[in-house]
Every structure is written in structure tokens, then in C-alpha cells.
Amino acid sequence: MSALVNAADVPPDEFTLDDWSRSRLDQVEQALSRWVTAETPQGLDHGAPAQLVEAMRYAVLDGGKRLRPLLVIAAHEAVSAQTQRVHCEAALRSACAVELIHAYSLVHDDMPCMDNDVLRRGKPTVHVQFGQARALLAGDALQALAFELLTPMDGSVPPAMQARLCALLARAAGSAGMAGGQAIDLASVGHALTEYQLREMHQLKTGALLQGSVMMGAHCGEPQAPALMALQNYGAAIGLAFQVVDDILDVTADSATLGKTAGKDACHDKPTYVSLMGLEASRNYAQELLLQAIDALNCGGLSDAVALHALADMVVNRAS
């Protein structure tokens, strides 16, 4: 497998996020296509039933901004530039693993018993395309596959790193992370929340996996304590910012731009930052979180964090 291009190869003054992302996204897309397969994939033991894999590929491939994989790779590059410990195979596997967790959460979240959404990334949702039973199983299998990717049995990732990456991903995905946040979300429909409660919900529902992506990437570079602390704070800030901006876009963007149904939070009477603090204050809050994220990077002694900086900017100032 070819090494991921290091951001250090590009002089900072010529850096653009598009250029930086392109080669990395190519590798992530190719890796996802290679690992989510009915063939016996490289580094895994068995093939899987074709009809299940068809739904898994539909859920994962050709769609999404791949923010989480990019965060993994950017954090790995920032830390490894400092420590000179490069584990590109671990970073690529982590990048794909977090995307599989994200993809499975969307599949389940779209199901009729949850958000009952029919459109995702401009395509029919998985249960519309393949039926609810297959969507349920595809989501379940995607979660397991994420942990398969993190635990190659071919020696390509050091065992202690495998264990740490599994630990981080499981906690980001589970009852005290993403799944827990979704449960709070579910229970909160039609209820007024305080800002504290809203923040707690989003820290789990969206923030945990975004922060987890940053931390997994960092651990692929064997970080020192100050860098780890900086990236933890960075991850927390952009995790929250992502959701604030999501709430803003839900009321300001149209479905075609979003690639999913706009306005559904208000329609479902869900508490959001916009409903709590208004549109203008939400926009200001998002910018404040961006500054917090940048501050955190500056405190961590990460001299080569230009991609993380640009990703934070993209999270806050995106149009969809």
C-alpha cells in the first residue's frame, strides 16, 4: 500500500484543502471499496454474503464529505510530523473504520422507526432501496467491519495500537458516545432543553465520533501528552461546531444543497441551537468554537497542523 502523502511535502503558503484532500480521499475511497466487499478482502479472513455486502457498499461508497476520515488523516499527519512515527496503514484503516461507523449510524437513523427519512446524499436511503431488514443487518455488519479493519491479523498494525484504536472507536460509538446521544435525541423530541442539555446531547451524538476521529488519527502517530491534550480540545470544539452549523443549515439551506431533507428538525419539533438561541447567536457561537479549535492547535506545539486548521474552517463555514 502506498504511503499517504504527508502535508509537510506541501509548503504551507501553497496549501489548499482541496489539493490536500484529493489524494487522501482517493486512497480512502479505494480502501473502502476494497474492504467492503463480498470477495475475501485483503487482511480479512472470509468473504461475506453478496446480498448483504450490496447494501453495505450502497451505504458507504460514492457519497458523503468524508469529514471523519480526513480528520483521522490530518491528526495523524500533524502528530507524526512532530514524533516522526508514521503509521499510514493504521491511519488509513482508522479513517475507513470511523466512516463505517458513521455510515451505519445513518442507515439506522434513517429507518422508519427512527427519523423515517427517504433521501440521503441525494439517493434513496438504504431501507427504501433494500428493505428494512437488510438495512438493519447492513448497519450491524458495518459496525463489526469497523473493528475488523482495526485488527488486521497480518502484522501491518502493531497490536497495542490496534487495541488503543478499538478502545477509542468503541467508546466514541457506544452508549456513552454516538448511540447514547441518539437515545437522548430520541427522548428529547417535543421537549424544551437547556443549552447545557442540548450541548450534552450533541457532544455524544455527533461530537464523540468527530473527536474520536481526531484522537484515533493522533494515536496512529504516537503522540506526546501536550499534543494529545491539544487535539482533544480541538476535537471537542469542532465536534460541537459541526452540530451548531448542522442546525443552522437545517433552516437556511434547501434539500438539494444538503443532499438530505431540509427543515426536518423543526418539522419533528426537535430542539436545536437555532430554536434555543436564534440564528444570529448560533452563527456567532459557531465562529467562537472555530477560534477555540484554532487556539487549541496553537497550544499543542503542532507545527504542521495546517490541514486540521483548514478542516475546522470547513466545518464551520461549509454550505452543506
Place this chain on the structure above:
Amino acid sequence: MSALVNAADVPPDEFTLDDWSRSRLDQVEQALSRWVTAETPQGLDHGAPAQLVEAMRYAVLDGGKRLRPLLVIAAHEAVSAQTQRVHCEAALRSACAVELIHAYSLVHDDMPCMDNDVLRRGKPTVHVQFGQARALLAGDALQALAFELLTPMDGSVPPAMQARLCALLARAAGSAGMAGGQAIDLASVGHALTEYQLREMHQLKTGALLQGSVMMGAHCGEPQAPALMALQNYGAAIGLAFQVVDDILDVTADSATLGKTAGKDACHDKPTYVSLMGLEASRNYAQELLLQAIDALNCGGLSDAVALHALADMVVNRAS
């Protein structure tokens, strides 16, 4: 945490499965109750939302034969008696992790879009009790929690062992294991299958996690190659036997004895061993698989495999 009692403490001629199981099941039940919790559990980082944990506990606690945890523990004891490498904490965590995977699969399998079952272990199923959305999320969170249990960050399990246990569990649970088998099952309703196809489906759907339980227990004892091969064959035989007996019980036992709806395979026009080869031949086949399992143990140089022997016998000769 107290050490698991070693089967070697009990002279083989006084061994009974009930006695052997009792203290081990006590530890498993206590550990499950401690780890599936809204409090911040020992060795984990966070608490989880109470309403989600309520459904998770309902799905996991006070029910089931705990066959998979007992297989983990018996395999660990058999191997560690040979290697003198005892990792009781790893074995207990593995025992609970496989049970969480099993429990989540039942929660999702019972949902209306799958088997639509209302009774499980004599209680209303999770979606009947808590609604479909919470059942879906509880299952998702239980899968993640299984990997949390395998990756304690307190140094209580060696990192390389954590990685190996995660690798085994992810493959047993995923698209080339349990979830894959359920997908084949789903696609096979109303179709005639050959014995080869039926065996393949069951090897994935039920066999993979049963065999995975044996292998995880074995790896907690740092096995040598002959023992590993023996336990792999043992696990394959009892995995298949379990399903053959399940198919037999579905037509011969009543719902009260099973704790779930009897006769549902025929009702759903699902292919089974009984529908394929008839009741008598199915019974003979189950006994043949029991002999294969015992043969495998005898070949592995495992002098202290009395509990594994008894568990194989229980799998084949159980009444529910």
C-alpha cells in the same frame, strides 16, 4: 476481582456441569450487571444515558442459558491448565462481550422488520417493551459495548490480547459471521436449500459466534497450535450441532419450555434441518456432531477439558 475457579480444582469423577457452571455464572451475571450500567462503570470512561441503558439491561440481564460465556470460560480453563497462562480478567471480559453480541442480535432479530417476535426468554421482547427506536439503539450500543469490554484502558488485559480478542469477536459478529448468516437466512425464506447451503447459513448465523466464543477463551490462555486446532474443530462441531438441535426443538418443544415462540420456522416457511432431512436423521446428525466435538478435544492434548465435554453434551441433549 476474584479469580475464576479452575476446573482442575474439582476431581473429574465428581464433576457436574451444574456445579461447575454455578460459580462461573454468578461471576458473569455480576460482571454484566456492573458493566451494562448508567453509572460510569469500572474500567470504562463515561456513563451513558439512563433510558438507553435501561433497554440494554433489559436485553442482557436475568435471562438466557449463557452458553457462549460458559464456552469462553471452559476453553480458557482447558488451555490455561495446559499452558499455565491464566488471564481470568480477559476471560471474564470475553465471556461478557460474546453475551452482549448475542443479546444485541436477539434484540434486532426480534424486531418487526425481521422475525417480528413478541416473546423472548418468557418476557416481552425489547421493542415491545421500549419501542422500536430504543430497541434499535440498544442493540447498536450493546455491540459497541462488547468492544469496550475487550479494551480496558487500565492495563488489566495485555494490549496484544485485547487486539486478538477484538479481531476474533469482530469477525464472528460481522458480515462473514453472524450478521452474514442472518442475511442469508433472510434471503432464504420460502426457498429450498441444499444441505450444503443450509450448513453454510448456520455456520455463519449461529456457528461463528459459538466457535468465536471457544477461540476467544482459548486465546485468553495463550494456546499452542495443536490445542488451537482442536478447539477450532470442537467449536465448529458444536456450532453446527446447536443449530440442528434448535431446528429439532422448534418442532418438538412448546413455547413455554423454549421461552420463545415454538414452531415459528415452519410458520415462516424457513428451511431447517428437520424440513430438509426429517426429524430422526436430524437427531442422528446432532449425535454425530457431538462425537466429532469430543473427538476434537481428545486430539488436542487438552487433559482438562471436562467442562468443554459437558457443554457439548448439553448443547446436543438440551430440552430447551
